[in-house]
Amino acid sequence: MSILEVSGLVVDIPTEDGDVHAVQDVSFDVREGEFFGIVGESGSGKSVLVQSVMGxxxxxxxxxxxRFQGADLLALDADGLRRKRGKEISMIFQDPLSSLHPQYTVGWQxxxxIRAHERVTKEAAKARAIELLEKVRIPDAAxxxxxxxxxFSGGMRQRVMIAMSLSLGPAMIIADEPTTALDSTVQAQILDLLAExxxxxxxxxxxxxHDLGVLARVADRVMVMYGGRRMEIGESGNVLGSPAHPYTAGLLRSSSFNSAPGTPLVPIPGRTPSLLAPPAGCVFQSRCPDASEICGSRPPVRRYDDGTEALCWLESAPSEPEAPVSELPxxxxxxxxxxxxxxxxSLAFPQRRxxxxxxxxxxxxAVRRGETLGLVGESGCGKTTLARTIAGLxxxxxxxxxxxxxxxxRLSAEEWRAQRRKVQVVFQDPFGSLNPKRRVGSIIGDPFRIHRAASGAERLRRVQELMELVGLNPEHYNRFPSQFSGGQRQRIGIARAIALRPELVILDEPVSALDVSIQAQVLNLLDELQRELxxxxxxxxxxxxxxRHVCDRIAxxxxGRIIELGDAEEISRNPEQPFTRKLLSAAAPEIPRIPSARELVATFEGSLRDAGRAAS
Incomplete structure (x- = not known):
């Protein structure tokens, strides 16, 4: 029995440039009691879809x-939606810190x-809140x-959000990227908590x-979205183990856990389409290795005997492009x-009390010249502090x-100035580390200006060379950071870091917030730059x-201590310390690739809504 039935959903968002067609004719259902996953790159329409469901x-x-439990949510007025939200459908957002009000205690929130939806006393609501905090394993909840x-730490804040989402006993919980920025152990705890x-x-x-490994671990069924459309849907093991759509196959190829350590990854080429004017045919056509002339027209829905459905003209299994081979030693x-x-x-911070x-x-x-040394551990263990100390910050x-x-x-101020040219940092948040009011050309050119290495036309030439080197269009040097995608902004940060040809680059979570395909592009770029420079x-x-994929050694x-250090592959296979084994066991497992013998049972032309009617 389905608790949520979405049929022919279209969501257009008005902007100054016109309507963004964020969701285009998407149909799916969520069965009562199941764990349903939605995956896709940034801009594919995932969050817009669920937020429109919530109004x-x-x-x-x-x-x-x-339709949620039979009632059409799109037909409800504001009061009707308000009664549904929280009490019957709750939502856990990606960033718990911005979702919780900083000026109120977590208990009050x-x-x-609870009191906004139910007539209960403050004492009764408080007792229920403490019970919920205990249920999500907040230590000393009272x-x-x-x-x-x-x-609270990031993981604890996410637990508070889960407690809040459960406070009214909802029938469905919507979780929007609830584990993206969390360590593997905390991520595993949150996933286990949701399952519990x-x-x-x-x-x-x-x-x-956007983490395929996470969904492979917990989801019963998975829906893959791209360009505002539903590309594939089916049982998790079938979709992720043997994808029927070339886009799903491309996402899996981009993932580092599906590639041998040290080998180049295979990102999806090209860019996502503009949703201001999406193509009339297949939205993935321009990036698809299996595209043909027929893809210029609207693809049909193909249904297979294992229940998988794919929006694609391709009748055979997606092709497997070979990984690029680096020619640079x-x-x-x-x-x-x-x-x-x-x-x-050693480093100690003074406290008031x-x-x-x-x-x-x-x-x-010791960091050896030319190597990539990985630094891993839970949040708060001192990784970033150690890196900043090495960088002299x-x-x-x-x-x-x-x-x-x-x-x-013992370095003097002048010696430290020279030292800055040799050590550079690429930060985790590419948008937060770039001044939004300055143009990209100025941002990348700052090292040349600060260290008086180039000026005028020479600086502009070198900035454009750097942009080309990291895969950015040199003609876009006058644009602002907001006019670039997340992956492109990370490339801007990398270009700025390598401007003066440093000897050491500190990469602080450089790909954690990126989609798998963009992540693959950035990791390949870092490998090429390391070989070239x-x-x-x-x-x-x-x-x-x-x-494991990019590092020679792992610490x-x-x-605040380094408890294990050695060859990356050796530590991954035979960890000595219990804590290292704990980290590895908490990480998302590899997704097994299962050769499929699925057979096509039906093809539906027209809209997905027509396919859904035919199925029923």
Whole structure:
């Protein structure tokens, strides 16, 4: 029995440039009690679809039907939708910090939601809120009831959001990228918690994610979206194990866990189509390796005997393009060629009350020239602090950091200025690290200006060379960061970091927020730049599949200490420390590729709504 039935949904969002056709004729159903996943690249229409279901896009022009437990949500007025939201359908947003009000305690916010929908006393609502916080495993829930959002870690804030979503006993929970920025252990805890709530309370879960490994782990069925359309839908194991649509196959090829370590990844070429004027035929045609002339017309829905449906003209299995082969030789790291040597490094931050908090505790580490050293661990273990200390952005309490043999603590201001040319940082959030009011040409040209390395026409020429080197159109140097995609903004940050040909580049979660295809492009770019320019990377990430793929060695951090260090493949296969084994076991497993013997049973031309009617 279906709890949610979406038929022929169309969502157009008015903008100054015209209507954005964000969702185009999408039909699907979510069965009662199941875990339903929606996957696709940024801009594919996933979030717009679920937000329109919840009535959270007030200016949107919608058509079609969205039936929840028999009632058409699109036909309800504002009061009717308000009664449904929270009490019958709840939502967990991607960023819990921005979803929770910073000026109110987490307990008050849960109580406020309960009392907005039910006539209960403050005492009864508080008791229920504490019980929910205990259920989602918030330690010492009664005491933490009066804590503010900033006093919780990212994983704990997400637990609070889950508690809030469960506060009214909803029949369905919609989770929009709930684990994107979380470490593998916290991510596993959140997924296990959602599964537990589903089992205990009988709730249905609809989750949006761009992480195929996460959905393969938890979803019963998966819907793949691209360009506002439903490209493929079916049982999770069938869709992700043996995709019927070339786009799904392209997403899987882009994933690092499906490629041998050190080999180039296979990103989907090209760019997503403009939804202001989407193509009349297949929206994936311009990027599809299997495209033919017929793809210029609207593709049919093909249904197979295993229940999989694909919006595609292709009758055979998607092709498998070969991975690119790098023609540039890599610089082979040598143990006796150390670029950074950290010895007994400690760092403690003073606190208003109590003793100073130790963040780094006696760390010793060597980074070899030309290698990629991975730094992994849970949030708060000191990864970023260690990287910033090596970069000279934070001064250590004790110990030494030697760069090219020189003790950085003894450098004068002028020597530090020269040192900045040798060490650069690429930050996690490409948009937050770029000034939105400055043009990209100026941002990339800053190192030349600050270090007086080039000016005028020479600076412009070198900026455009850098843009071309990282795969950006040099003609776009006058654009602002907001006019670029997430992957392009990360390329801008990389171009700025390599402008002065540094010896060491610190990469702090450079691909964690990117879609798998864009992630593959950025990782391939980093590999090419390392080979071409002889760069050394310190690579911080919580994605163990990415770290294993790109790194020569891995250092595992726990509680401000390095507890394990060694060859990336060896640590991945035979970890010595219990904590390392815990990290690896929490990571999303590889998606098994299953050769399919599926057979075509029906083809439906016209709209997906027609296909749905035929099926019923």
């Amino acid at each position: 959270l896009i007030p200016q949107a022009k919608t058509s079609g039907t969205v 849960i109580v406020e939601q 005491a933490r009831f009066d804590a503010y959002p900033h006093q 709530m589903r089992a205990d309370l009988g709730a249905t879960v609809l989750m949006i994610s 890599g610089l082979q790291p040598r143990e006796d060629d150390t670029i950074v040597e950290v010895s007994d490094l 109590g003793a100073p908090k130790t963040v780094l505790d006696g760390i010793s580490l 934070i001064r250590q309490t004790a110990g030494t950091v030697r760069f090219d043999g020189a003790d950085t603590a 002889g760069l050394t990377y310190l690579f911080i990430s919580h994605d163990l599949a990415v770290v 595992v951090m726990e509680g």
